[in-house]
Amino acid sequence: MRVIGLTGGIASGKSTVTDIxxxxxxxxxIDAxxxxxxxxxxxxxxxxxVAAVFGQKVLNENGELNRSLMGExxxxxxxxxxxxxSIVHPEIKKLYDQQIQxxxxxxxxxxxxxxxLLFESNLQNTVDETILVVADKEIRIRRIMERDQLSREQAIKRIEMQMSDEEKIALADTIIENNGSLDDLLIMINIYFSNRKLWTD
Incomplete structure (x- = not known):
């Protein structure tokens, strides 16, 4: 069985590729x-x-993790x-391994x-190949502004908080550009599949 890692920066369109x-x-x-x-x-x-290390203060009244407080x-x-x-990542790995098995x-x-965070977490060597979804910076800025109702400066800050596309491209096996319409994206994905027969590997 082949495992293909799929990643991409904010507003690149990775989630759209996943849906396709x-x-x-x-x-x-498998969704990380x-x-x-x-x-x-x-x-x-x-x-x-998590509760044993950080105390009951990080839990809501119903006993669930208070994500906003933990985030702060x-x-x-x-x-x-x-x-x-160090607590959560091993638990995620167990769940991932269970699904793979x-x-x-x-x-x-x-x-x-x-x-x-495939590349940021240095997980590219745990999969058989990697796909990176990219889009031009100006397109990503516009998408973030429209989707999240943020200013241009806020959108740029969100992009710059992440590893750059240039760094990711150097690590990726396949690049899917998502600068156009949904039909354009489907063409790119079809090109990817036309070059591979995943069901026979």
Missing amino acids: LKKRFNYIV DQLARQAVELGSPGLDK LIANDQQTRKILN YYESVGVPAVFFDCP
């Missing part, structure tokens, strides 16, 4: 963000470990962020791993 893979091509997509939420959901070992804590303290990651056991030929 799932809905039009019927591929299995969903795994991260699952790793600390109510009743999970991950949440128990890690935003203001790099050491706190490292501690949280399951899909492999039932004979799925290929799955995609949707991971926004």
